[in-house]
Amino acid sequence: MQESRTGRQVTLRRGAQRAVIVELGAALRSYAVGERAVIAGFGEQALITGGRGQILVPWPNRIGDGRYSWHGEALQLPLNEPTAGNAIHGLLRWVAWRVVEATDSRAVLEVTLWPQPGYPFHLAVRAAYVLGESGLEVAVTARNLDVRAAPYGFGQHPYVTAGTAVVDEAMLTVPARTWLRTDERGLPVATEPVAGTAYDLRAPKVVGDLRLDTPFGDLDRDADGRAVVRLAHPSGESGTDVWLGEGADYVQLYTGDTLPSDERRRAVAIEPMTCPPDAFRSGTGLISLGPGERHTVRWGITPWGAAHGVTILPE
Template sequence: MQESRTGQQLTLRHGPHTAVVVELGAALRSYTVGERAVIDGFAAQDRITGGRGQILVPWPNRIRDGRYRWDGQELQLPLTEPTGRNALHGLLRWVSWRVVESSENRAALAVQLWPQPGYPFHLHVLAEYTLGEGGLEVAVTARNLGESAAPYGFGQHPYVMAGTATVDEAVLTVPARTWLRTDERGLPVAAEPVAGTAYDLRAPHAVGARRLDTPFGDLDRDADGRAVVRLAHPSGAFGTDVWLGEGAHYVQLYTGDTLPPGERRRAVAVEPMTCPPDAFRSGTALVSLGPGERHTVRWGITPWGD
């Protein structure tokens, strides 16, 4: 295991599949099949930018003004997105997770989220990565170690690739019946049907000029209970599926238009989420995690084709 700016590098292998998970934030650093890059990750010596591969706990996305009310308390979180005056992407991205298991095709890392200003709750979080015939499977389980119910949400932030120089040529399918219109701060204004809009991606469409930083909900699922977002090469010969299983009720799509110039539109961030942005305030799909209770989310990445 190699030391770097993101701590231990845990390499998982199964046949031609290789994935690397790092100690910092238990983030997914890379995933390849042979010479093919499945995600747009980061190098071992790089600093993580754009949220690449990061786990977003105890909330995904944004909380307006970092302020919310829970069990009669008015709580204030640090504004980690100062330009939008939002609390962004949770509290565990920049902390060291403890490696509890590391084998040829599996890694598990854990961390305690201690009570702190704005989030006076005590959680244990376990992230499990398993590489197999079906690709990479991720399970993240939170357990409430405290004596009162805690607000909880999860997200993760992989940038998916499909062998194109930019995402414009890639073909995207999103099995969602609604999209969330957002304001200039990236916060939801209303849930609207995708039918008749540029956000109707239930059939395959080239990404084209679409600029997405958009939450989707009301996901259609297959017989296994999975909602599958597909990014395919325009030839149709290969691509990458991101499946959302247990606990993942929303997905955010981001085409990277606000990243630094050299990083824009290289990939589509396909972000499984338990709840939409600002759920700590709206309560939409927010988990109330009681004392001793556990909550698990399962999602994964399946590369396919040549």
């Protein structure tokens, strides 16, 4: 049997729900209810493209020039988005995480982030995935093992579907009062109100030809403290919610316009983030994780409605 190119596959099941977590990067490879794909994932033997399902630590999104200063020390990260001159999506996407717990409905993976050029800090990171009655819940905790404070941010990159062939047909709701205008490198240049713009998605709106690779902030939250981004089928009878718990103060939306042609605009990446792009340079939303301190972010996916004859979850 051919060994998986994404490492150990941990399959979670609960009722009609099924999710697969992989050893490589502790990424969420797939999530489905019955025959309905809730996310657009990747194959067991595939090279992960577009950041699908990956955990983005110790920073999400981009750092311009990969260059930042921390407590007076100038630091330089590798530029792994060379065409734009950015360091992108952290340092743990392409390393093997340890599976420390695996049950029918729960998986926990851990990894050590060792001090290295550009990020000379020592962290332990733990990712817990749980399938519950209301969908998939994810909790990612970082603990600083170092003797000094470390800059820290988190993001994760699921590509969400709503049962449409392309995202143009889907309805999108984003409870954000501001959006971040970015330059050609994907770096923020201004924070602007969504009111009166194409980025005002506080009420459901057909995606249409809207092209998004856009950060949003000032999120409105429900009584449980969650900000809920919804991608719904145009019928209004089914869809997928991504909820952002406390600490996930920003969300990046990406309609996949720059992906390979066979993957383009098939799903919307809905990325919970603790900070906006370029936070290591701007300081906006950046977490200073002191020695011994922990930081946990919780987010999750709730499919709802019915599809393929399977009743999924209540709205």
